[in-house]
Each structure stands twice: as structure tokens, then as C-alpha cells.
Amino acid sequence: MAKKIALLFLCLTLYADTFDRACVPCHQRRGVALKPIFFDYLLYYSSERGVKGAMREFLLRPDPKKRLYKKGPIYRHRIDPGTLQKALDEYWERYKVIGKIK
Numbered sequence: 001m002a003k004k005i006a007l008l009f010l011c012l013t014l015y016a017d018t019f020d021r022a023c024v025p026c027h028q029r030r031g032v033a034l035k036p037i038f039f040d041y042l043l044y045y046s047s048e049r050g051v052k053g054a055m056r057e058f059l060l061r062p063d064p065k066k067r068l069y070k071k072g073p074i075y076r077h078r079i080d081p082g083t084l085q086k087a088l089d090e091y092w093e094r095y096k097v098i099g100k101i102k
């Protein structure tokens with residue numbers, strides 16, 4: 001029983017932390033902070049759908065003209081679309097300001 005519960009928790013944390021596993025470590029290593037990038041996207045695209053859509057598009061097919069982060073060479077993210085979707089949902093939940101203002 002205890003083992004099952006432990007396993008369940010493990011699964012939940014694995015599920016919940018896609019963003020922390022798939023995005024954060026590399027960004028930390030390279031000194032590319034994800035929080036300011038999020039707010040740049042939020043300012044530019046303003047809606048949840050706009051932010052997630054633009055990031056998804058950019059991370060799957062990087063286009064220098066649509067780039068918001070202008071420092072350093074462009075990085076070609078290789079993330080499978082399913083993981084990316086989950087990661088972007090968590091990214092949004094973490095930093096969205098809508099709801100916190102109310």
C-alpha cells in the first residue's frame with residue numbers, strides 16, 4: 001500500500017514537472033532566464049492563446065524575425081510537441097499574472 005502511494009506521488013511529480021525537467025536546467029546553465037522571456041511574450045502577445053501559440057511556433061520552427069530574445073545565437077530547440085505542450089501549460093500557470101491581480 002505504502003509503495004503504491006509512493007509510486008502514485010512519483011508519477012504525479014513526474015507529470016507535473018515537465019517544465020522543470022525539460023526547460024529549466026538548460027536555461028539555467030546557459031543563463032537564459034525564462035521568467036523575463038515569459039513577460040516579454042505576455043507583453044507582446046497578451047493572451048494565453050497568443051503566448052502559447054507563438055512560443056510553440058517559435059520553438060518548433062525558429063524564425064529569426066519572430067524572435068523576442070535577442071541575445072546570443074538562436075538556439076534550435078528539439079522538444080517533441082507533446083512534451084512542449086505540457087511544458088508550455090506549466091510555464092503559463094507559473095507566471096501568468098491574470099488571476100493574481102484580481
Ligand code: HEC
Pocket residue numbers: 019022023024026027030032037055058059066067068069070071072073074075076077079083084087088091
Ligand atoms: C538544451 C537547452 C535548452 C532547452 C532544453 C530549452 N531551451 Fe529554450 N532557449 C535555449 C537558449 C540557449 C535560448 C536563447 C537563444 C534563443 O533565443 O534561441 C532559448 C530561448 C528560449 C525562448 C525565447 C525565444 C525567443 O522568442 O527568442 C523561449 C520562449 C524558450 N527558450 C522556451 C523554452 C521552453 C518552453 C523549453 C522547454 C520545453 C525550453 N526553452 C528548453 C536553450 C534551451
